[in-house]
Amino acid sequence: MDFTIAVLPGDGIGPEIIEQAIAVLENIGRLYNHEFRFKEYLAGGAAIDRVNEPLPQSTVDGCLKSDSVLLGAVGGPKWDHLSGEKRPEKALMGLRGGLGLYANIRPAVLHEALREACPLREELIGSGINICVVRELIGGIYFGERGRRQGDFGEEAYDTEIYSVKEVRRIARIAFEIAKQRNQHVTNIDKANVLESSRLWRSVVIETAQEYPDIQLDHMYVDNASMQLIRNPQQFDVIVTTNMFGDILSDEASMLTGSIGMLPSASLGEEKLGMYEPIHGSAPDIAGQDIANPIGTILSAAMMLRHSFGLENEAKSIENAVTKVLAQGYRTKDIMSSNMQLVGCKEMGRLIAAYLV
């Protein structure tokens, strides 16, 4: 098969980690007889430096013409003095909105070889941690009406959480579809004991669940969920939740797996076009030193194969190669421990590409 991938390396370690993900995809193409065509576009600080805006229209158009988008990371101290609309991070919001990417999927998997990197006690890790957080990405309080006004106590500020039936139904379907491929279990997380928006959210999730009779659905309030993630992370398979709750809980879940450099993400919409990126930022403190961990980006490429291209075997091949390389004791600096073999970003990418079968 034949796919065009828009590549947005961005800033800091972005270009280094993207190079490794491309090398892995090229090897997958050779092994499984696919052609991946990579087209590079400007985004973030790199775009500001060249064309004076973080998200040029040519980048949005290029992404829309592609089968999928692979993003490194954007931002850095060089552009920190710029105001809101001109900041590199604006590219992220613009792409999510512009491409209609309403579902953010963040699998948090603790690799067996990295058990000691997990901050939880051994008995709590048990047989392992493998959670998939499905977060609504372009609605809720981050996009609702906001403002400042004069109230009884002087100046006050407000943000509004709004969810429509349509927005909840489409994110719930994504969660149920993912659960079908996993352990058939969805936990809906909300605050339905207090918030009206959560009560609507929960009722729509329950209604949508009728389309998926084989999936077990249960509900948890967000305060309890934040505790349960630490107390008993094994009880979770797929979590579905709102934009703000997902933002917070997915960071909590990522910490259970050791390094931020390990975790991939996918942002999906109605179309097959998705955007894939590691969950970390541009790490300017380690840029250009060949010490960044490329695994989060390489696993994002695996998610692209699975979710946008329907290439499950090829996605598994990448995930298995990562597991094997870690089991062989190879580590980048962020996941290094005693008696392991320290490798750089390039070498880690080369090893994973070489372990593909």
Ligand code: NAD
């Ligand atoms: P960060 O994720 O870039 O870095 C946090 C820490 O983790 C740093 O010590 C960094 O060295 C380390 N780290 C991150 N990724 C790593 C990897 N792959 N391998 C090894 N170590 C890694 O977060 P930050 O320092 O808060 O932000 C830096 C810049 O990135 C900021 O401009 C921020 O706005 C931007 N940012 C961008 C995105 C994105 O593009 N999606 C996300 C978050 C932050």
